[in-house]
Amino acid sequence: MYGMRAQDNAPATHFRSDRMCRVNGELYFSTRENTLEGPFEDMETAEVQIQAYIERMLLLRMNL
Numbered sequence: 508m509y510g511m512r513a514q515d516n517a518p519a520t521h522f523r524s525d526r527m528c529r530v531n532g533e534l535y536f537s538t539r540e541n542t543l544e545g546p547f548e549d550m551e552t553a554e555v556q557i558q559a560y561i562e563r564m565l566l567l568r569m570n571l
Contacts, residue, residue: 527553536560 526537527550534553535545544560547553 526557540564 528535528537530543530546533546534550535543535547536553536557537543538560544556545553547556
């Protein structure tokens with residue numbers, strides 16, 4: 508996939524990866540900021556929390 512993020516100087520290939528993982532049987536998701544968020548009880552809860560995380564990050568960027 509070719510694309511450009513706001514902070515990139517030139518288009519580049521970005522590879523999507525599965526950001527969901529299990530650590531000691533508990534469900535987490537990893538972020539671009541290199542954090543591991545969780546644990547979550549199930550995939551549905553994790554997906555809701557992923558969306559909430561994205562919204563928080565967007566709000567933070569708007570306030571800078």
